[in-house]
Amino acid sequence: xxxxxxxxxxxxxxxxxxxxxxxxxxxxxxxxxxxxxxxxxxxxxxxxxxxxxxxxxxxxxxxxxxxxxxxxxxxxxxxxxxxxxxxxxxxxxxxxxxx
Numbered sequence: 001x002x003x004x005x006x007x008x009x010x011x012x013x014x015x016x017x018x019x020x021x022x023x024x025x026x027x028x029x030x031x032x033x034x035x036x037x038x039x040x041x042x043x044x045x046x047x048x049x050x051x052x053x054x055x056x057x058x059x060x061x062x063x064x065x066x067x068x069x070x071x072x073x074x075x076x077x078x079x080x081x082x083x084x085x086x087x088x089x090x091x092x093x094x095x096x097x098x099x
Contacts (some may be wrong), residue, residue: 080086
């Protein structure tokens with residue numbers, strides 16, 4: 001039986017073309033799988049960066065609120081009077097300048 005198969009199998013040009021096509025097909029399939037893998041990695045990185053952006057936006061908003069709280073006029077006036085012993089000038093020492 002093996003002898004018969006050896007005699008009947010004669011490699012020809014068409015067998016080489018088929019083998020080349022099979023190799024090309026397998027290579028293409030591996031390339032598609034690899035590019036899909038890279039695309040998934042990029043989507044994961046994009047999602048991670050988007051989440052980080054959202055967290056930084058929240059932190060920025062909190063820092064703005066804190067900055068406004070520390071810089072309010074009432075707080076600055078109170079600190080000036082208490083810690084620096086600042087007092088408003090008497091009305092007779094105030095000079096009005098006109099343009």
